[in-house]
Amino acid sequence: MTHRYEDVWVSTADPSVIGGVRRTAVALATASGFDQNHTGQVAVAVTEAVSNLVKHAVDGVVLVRPHLERPGAVELVAVDKGPGIADLGRALRDGYSTSGTLGIGLGAIARMATGWDVYSVPGRGTVLVLHFTPDGLPDPPLRxxxxxxxxxxxxxxxxxxxxxxxxxxxxxxxxxxxxxxxxxxxxxxxxxxxxxxxxxxxxxxxxxxxxxxxxxxxxxxxxxxxxxxxxxxxxxxxxxxxxxxxxxxxxxxxxxxxxxxxxxxxxxxxxxxxxxxxxxxxxxxxxxxxxxxxxxxxxxxxxxxxxxxxxxxxxxxxxxxxxxxxxxxxx
The missing domain is CATH 3.60.40.10 (PPM-type phosphatase domain)
Structure with missing residues (x-):
């Protein structure tokens, strides 16, 4: 696998980037043959993830690109130096979300994705990685x-x-x-x-x-x-x-x-x-x-x-x- 794309990292300092990142993700999903339902899930999950960066992150950046290991899949990498997540288990439970966003929370974002992973240290920030496949079916561990x-x-x-x-x-x-x-x-x-x-x-x-x-x-x-x-x-x-x-x-x-x-x-x-x-x-x-x-x-x-x-x-x-x-x- 060769990396044929420039990784374009987008700063989340300005709320206007939310729409642009969502459109990029939707365009990649559409080009990869996602149906309307799966494309909609990509749009909602990406919007919520980037909204959280805009509201709470310090030096937040986000990257959306074709997945390197999974042909046809779309990957989102969100990185910040914000406050971190003190209670990750609570953040993943339904009913817990940041104010003013779509209100679906990290747990729902994770369920919309084919695969996800998050690493957060209080006081140092959070890294969230999501990927979406056209059929939404689980895939083998990424290597x-x-x-x-x-x-x-x-x-x-x-x-x-x-x-x-x-x-x-x-x-x-x-x-x-x-x-x-x-x-x-x-x-x-x-x-x-x-x-x-x-x-x-x-x-x-x-x-x-x-x-x-x-x-x-x-x-x-x-x-x-x-x-x-x-x-x-x-x-x-x-x-x-x-x-x-x-x-x-x-x-x-x-x-x-x-x-x-x-x-x-x-x-x-x-x-x-x-x-x-x-x-x-x-x-x-x-x-x-x-x-x-x-x-x-x-x-x-x-x-x-x-x-x-x-x-x-x-x-x-x-x-x-x-x-x-x-x-x-x-x-």
Whole structure:
């Protein structure tokens, strides 16, 4: 799966964004063949979720896009630094809602969605992820998610990612194109193209192809990982951070110095054991590598999208392009 869309994060500082986000979600649902009933559920759930951000969030942002793992599905990611939800169980019960909204509450929003997840820490904010499918039927647990955000007011992000699942393992590429803007984005898109020619190759073989193939671009930092049921294979060149994270801590994966396409040692591949219930995290240097799992109680029991959105919010910088990909263990 390649990420063919720019992630357009919309600030919820202005109430007028509610209608715009709803229309975007409805347009995606209609294009994916949702019937009138399911499209209406998307419209109501998205309206309520964004309304809550407008009313209560600090630095609230929302993203609506085609779902990365589920063809035809629509995904909403809502992130804020607001007061958080002190009693999540109460918030999920019927009859509890914020004043002045449609009054359906978080529990009803969750029931309208095919899948949902929420992570909230009082005083730090909330991350809510919803996805909707045309038939509304439950689907298998989600295993991978990726999020991007451009520097400042740029319209394109110089970071990119791609992934592929062969049933036994998920292979992932993250590329941070050198610099920012269009030329950096061109380098990272070219990395995606090269990777997707043979996405299930061993990481070291993929990295060798990328190093050879990016010479006509600016180049960039590149990492390739293959996440199986019990182990992770990793090869990196440049400052893409790779981590195996769980509730008790994290283990870093080794990336060699260099710029793919221009300079660097011969790529090497490293293999690591994957503890039960671990999450593999790859991110560009648009996120600080100083985040600590202990600072996020319970986070790594959540879905890949919630983990990634929380890290992007709390470890991300607006002074650089940012990209984070999160992968759960194989089934």
């Amino acid at each position: 991978v998610s990726g999020l991007r955000r451009p520097i400042g007011e740029e319209s394109v992000c110089g970071d990119a990612f791609a992934f592929a699942d062969d049933g036994d393992a998920i292979s992932v590429l993250v590329c941070d194109g050198l610099g920012h803007g269009g030329l950096a984005a061109h380098a990272s898109r070219e990395a995606v193209r090269i990777f997707m020619e043979d996405p299930h190759a061993l990481p070291v073989a993929a990295l060798e192809r990328l190093h050879r193939g990016l010479g006509h671009t600016r180049g960039g930092a590149v990492a390739v990982v293959r996440v199986g049921r019990e182990s992770v294979m990793f090869a990196g060149l440049g400052n893409i951070s790779g981590w195996i994270a769980h509730a008790e801590g994290r283990q870093g994966m080794i990336s060699l110095p260099g710029i793919a396409g221009h300079k660097g040692r011969r790529p090497r591949q490293y293999e690591y054991a994957l503890p039960p219930h671990a999450t593999v995290v790859l991110h560009s240097d648009g996120l600080t590598d100083r985040w600590d799992p202990a600072s996020f109680p319970g986070l790594f029991a959540h879905s890949p999208a919630v983990v990634g959105a929380t890290l992007l919010r709390d470890a991300g910088s607006r002074r650089d392009d940012a990209c984070v990909v999160t992968v759960k263990q194989g089934r």
